[in-house]
Amino acid sequence: MRATFKKGLGIILITGLLLTLFSAWRRGTSTAVDIWPTQGGHIKKLLEAKIEDTLNGYPDIAYHIKDDVACHLAQNACVCLADEETFHLPYSNLLFPHVWAHKIDLAFLGSHPDPEGVKRHRAQEYSSLQRRSYNPADALIVADANSPLQYPTQGVELRPLKTIIIPGLGLKEETGSDHVVYLTATLGTFNVAATVDKVSVKGEGEKHMMLSSPLLSSLNRQLQFVTYTNTVFHPKTADTVKFATEGHQSFFTIKIGHGPVPKLYNSGYQKEYNISALVTIATKTFLRYDKLKDLIDSIRQYYPTVTIVIADDNEHPQPVTGPHIDHYIMPFGKGWFAGRNLAVSQVTTKYVLWVDDDFIFTANTKVERMVDILEKTTLDLVAGAVREVTGYTATYRHTISVEEGGDEGDCIHIRNGYHHVIEGFPNCVVADAVINFFMGRTDKIQQVGFDPRLARRGHLEFFIDALGSLHIGSCSDVIVSHASKIKLPWSKTDSEKIYDKFRYSSSSADNRINQEIFYFKNRFKCMTSH
Known part of the structure; x- marks a missing residue:
C-alpha cells in the first residue's frame, strides 16, 4: 500500500514538473519588455x-x-513666399515662370469649424509618429x-x-x-x-x-x-x-x-476612440456569400457604422449592399493576396482590421483593445485570437529569423512561439508572424503589400515580406469566432464543393509559384520550421 502511494505521488510530481516546463516553453520568456513609444530617455539627454x-x-x-x-545653412523655419510679378505680358509665365505660394494652413483652418481642435489633433498625431519612428x-x-x-x-x-x-x-x-x-x-x-x-x-x-x-x-x-x-x-x-x-x-x-513625409490620419480629436473614424474592416470573399452575410450581421451588432471593404472575385458576383459597405468586384478567381491588396488599397482610415469572410464577431471581439495597444506602443500590427467551434482558441504565433548563407542564398528559420511579453499588456506578446485576424497601421501594411501571385493559399509569406519592416504583436484577449467547417460530404452545397476545389486542391503550378517566391524573390536556399 505504501509503495503504491509513493509511486502515485512520484507520478504526480513528475507530471507537475512536465506541465511546468511545458508552460514555460509555451510562454517563451517571462520577461516583460517595454515597447511604449520613447524619445531615448536618459541616455539621449546625456548625449545631448x-x-x-x-x-x-x-x-x-x-x-x-x-x-x-x-x-545656405538650413534655418528650420520655412516661409511661404511667392515671386513678385514685376510685369505682365501675354504668355510671360511660360517664358519666365515664377514661384507661386499657397498657405495651406490658412486655407484649411479658415473654413474648419474647429481650427484649434484640429491643430491639437494634428500635433498629437505627429508627436506620436515621431515617438514611434525614433531610432x-x-x-x-x-x-x-x-x-x-x-x-x-x-x-x-x-x-x-x-x-x-x-x-x-x-x-x-x-x-x-x-x-x-x-x-x-x-x-x-x-x-x-x-x-x-x-x-x-x-x-x-x-x-x-x-x-x-x-x-x-x-x-x-x-x-x-x-x-x-x-x-x-x-x-x-x-x-x-x-x-x-x-x-x-x-x-x-x-x-x-529627403526626410520622410508624415502620413497622418485626421480621425478627430476625442477623449475616447471613435472606432468608425479610426478603423476599416477588410475582407476577401469567394463563393461564400452566406458566411459573408453572417460576418456582416455580427459586425453590425457591435459596430454599426464601421466601414467594411469587400474584395470579391466570384465568377457570378452577387450584390452586397448596406450602409458603410464598399463592395469591389475583381476578375474571376484572381486570388487571395490580390484580393487583400485591393481591399487594403481602398482603406482611408488610420487602421485596417483584416478578417476572413467566415469569421463571426462576438462580445469578446474588442476592436477598441487593438486600437488601444497600437495607439500606446511602437507596434505596427497586432493580432487577436480565433475561437473554433470546438472551443479551441488559436493565436498562431511564430518567430522568424534569416541566417546568411553565402552565394547560394540564405536560410529562413520559423519557430512556434514569441519573443517577449509586452509591459503593461500582460495578455500581449511580440512575435514575427500571427494569425489571420489582425489590425495594422494602414500605411505600413500597404508598404509591405501582398504578393498577388499567391492566389489559392498564402499567409506566412506576408510576414516574411514584413520582416524588418513591421513591429508585430499578438493579444489573446481579443477573440473572433470561426464559423464551423465541420460538414458531412453529402451535405455540402455545390458552391461549397467548388470552393473546396479552389481552396484545397494543390496543383504543381501553385507549388512552383511558392517555391519560386521563396527561392528567387526572397533568395532563400533553405527553410526550417516546426
Whole structure:
C-alpha cells in the first residue's frame, strides 16, 4: 500500500514538473519588455549634453561670419513666399515662370469649424509618429579624440544639394609648431561659414580641404564652422568623409536624403476612440456569400457604422449592399493576396482590421483593445485570437529569423512561439508572424503589400515580406469566432464543393509559384520550421 502511494505521488510530481516546463516553453520568456513609444530617455539627454559641451568650446576665440556660405545653412523655419510679378505680358509665365505660394494652413483652418481642435489633433498625431519612428542609430554621437581626431560617428544628415555645418570636428594633439587637418569627400564640397584669425584654409568649395594653424585652439575653433554641401543629387544615399592629419585618419558618414513625409490620419480629436473614424474592416470573399452575410450581421451588432471593404472575385458576383459597405468586384478567381491588396488599397482610415469572410464577431471581439495597444506602443500590427467551434482558441504565433548563407542564398528559420511579453499588456506578446485576424497601421501594411501571385493559399509569406519592416504583436484577449467547417460530404452545397476545389486542391503550378517566391524573390536556399 505504501509503495503504491509513493509511486502515485512520484507520478504526480513528475507530471507537475512536465506541465511546468511545458508552460514555460509555451510562454517563451517571462520577461516583460517595454515597447511604449520613447524619445531615448536618459541616455539621449546625456548625449545631448555631451554634444552641447563639444560645440560650445573655445568661446574666447573670435570668428568672422562668411555670409555667402552661412546663408545656405538650413534655418528650420520655412516661409511661404511667392515671386513678385514685376510685369505682365501675354504668355510671360511660360517664358519666365515664377514661384507661386499657397498657405495651406490658412486655407484649411479658415473654413474648419474647429481650427484649434484640429491643430491639437494634428500635433498629437505627429508627436506620436515621431515617438514611434525614433531610432537611436540616428542620434548624433561625437567620438572623443582617441586618435587624436574628434569627429561625429553617426547622426549627421542633410537634404540633397543642401549645406550643413559638420558638428563635432576637433583635434586634440599636443601643442606643436603647426597643426594641419584634411577633409575629403566624394558627393559634396567643403567650406567654412566663418573664418578664424591665424587659421589657413585651402580648398574652399572643393572636395578636398586643408586647414592649418600654429595655434591648436584657433584650429579647433575654425573646425566648428566647417560646412559640407551636397553636390550630387540622390534622394537617399550617404557620403563617406575622410578626416585626417599627417599621421592619423578617420572616416565618418553623412546621410543624404529627403526626410520622410508624415502620413497622418485626421480621425478627430476625442477623449475616447471613435472606432468608425479610426478603423476599416477588410475582407476577401469567394463563393461564400452566406458566411459573408453572417460576418456582416455580427459586425453590425457591435459596430454599426464601421466601414467594411469587400474584395470579391466570384465568377457570378452577387450584390452586397448596406450602409458603410464598399463592395469591389475583381476578375474571376484572381486570388487571395490580390484580393487583400485591393481591399487594403481602398482603406482611408488610420487602421485596417483584416478578417476572413467566415469569421463571426462576438462580445469578446474588442476592436477598441487593438486600437488601444497600437495607439500606446511602437507596434505596427497586432493580432487577436480565433475561437473554433470546438472551443479551441488559436493565436498562431511564430518567430522568424534569416541566417546568411553565402552565394547560394540564405536560410529562413520559423519557430512556434514569441519573443517577449509586452509591459503593461500582460495578455500581449511580440512575435514575427500571427494569425489571420489582425489590425495594422494602414500605411505600413500597404508598404509591405501582398504578393498577388499567391492566389489559392498564402499567409506566412506576408510576414516574411514584413520582416524588418513591421513591429508585430499578438493579444489573446481579443477573440473572433470561426464559423464551423465541420460538414458531412453529402451535405455540402455545390458552391461549397467548388470552393473546396479552389481552396484545397494543390496543383504543381501553385507549388512552383511558392517555391519560386521563396527561392528567387526572397533568395532563400533553405527553410526550417516546426
